[in-house]
Amino acid sequence: MVAEVIRAVIADDDARLRDAVRRGLDTGGCRVVGVAKNADEAIELTVRQRPDVALLDIHMPGNGIRAAQEIRRTAPDTAIVMLTQSRDDDDLFDSLRAGAVGYLLKDADPTTLVPSLRGVLAGEAAMPPALVARVLDEFRAPTRRRFGRSSAAAGKLSAREWEVMELLSRGLSTEQVATRLFLSPTTVRVHVSSVLKKLAVRDRESALRLLSGD
Template sequence: MVRVLLADDEAMIRAGVRAILATDRAIEVVAEAADGHAAVEMVRAHRPDVALLDIRMPVLDGLRAAEEIGAVAPATAVVMLTTFGQDENISRALGSGVSGFLLKASDPRELITAVHAAAGGAAYLSPAIARRVIDDYRDPARSLAARARESVAALTDRERDVLALLAAGHSNAEIGRTLHLVEGTVKAHVSSILTKLDARNRVRAAILAYRAGLGPGL
């Protein structure tokens, strides 16, 4: 069972998200909060697997709450859920180590996918956000795609296989089943990939994979 904290200052939004999550019997909403400070306290008390946070909340916004949750409960994955997709929000969220970023206008199935991906240690960006991240970081002097391909070229064939599945949102366990590897070996490959790509987390590695052409259809 994936235990989820839901934080949004709008009661109707919380009700809608809760209803979507309730369609998956493997997900349980264990706590709700209407502001960022309460969300941090709820995470401290309930230790959920995933915290779904709205960016714009009173007292403490979702981005600052994500940073505090990372400090007090690093095992809790954070997925940002917002109406807004401003570039500065995306950059800051990725920099804080969140595991996912979704627009509230996304297909409800994306929410379910993102929760399971985050709970499994994977990363998930909705296609609209992934495309924006790629487009907004274009370098006219030197293609980021070319640089990403150069970075990925330093990986072994097996590491590239692992990276492609990581970029598609698969957990370590799912990657292991697909490639017929034990989970410990997958973790070692992921660690090596992050080091070679100089990527802070799986989301950053996934972005590089997208740029290098390894992403799932972007």
């Protein structure tokens, strides 16, 4: 159950921004339990204070993405929200992979910050609509597929195995498939090995030919 007063840690090397965010949180019914200027301070404060939310700047000294990864590992009950000026796709997707459940822009209306955090703690993702659209564009299934899901060969595969093979059929490398599906390259290779066994073929090229009906 979400506490009525949200306990938050703010991490940003811009003092004016930190102060503005703090005022917005205080006004909206949050309590700031720690303020950090860099990634190491953010990690230490979050582990010590165990706040409901950690608001992290991506490009603060020490790297906000690294801070998010470490906080997810050492304080898994704290929701991680990136507060940034960056609209860069790499920053967005790296943040999500690092464990962030929100990605808010610094130029947004500060009165929307607290409602966004309450939404995060209620299980919602906090992200501007334009960035949501980019996430969907990145991860939605293609409209044209190289092979059909209903084919006899494809019917032998699990949903994840089929997804892996579909991406490989589009020319993505093992590492790119892993990034797209939030998996490790090793896990992708395990799925491919399972597919080869199920289809009784020696290599992925043969599997792709079989799945495409060539």
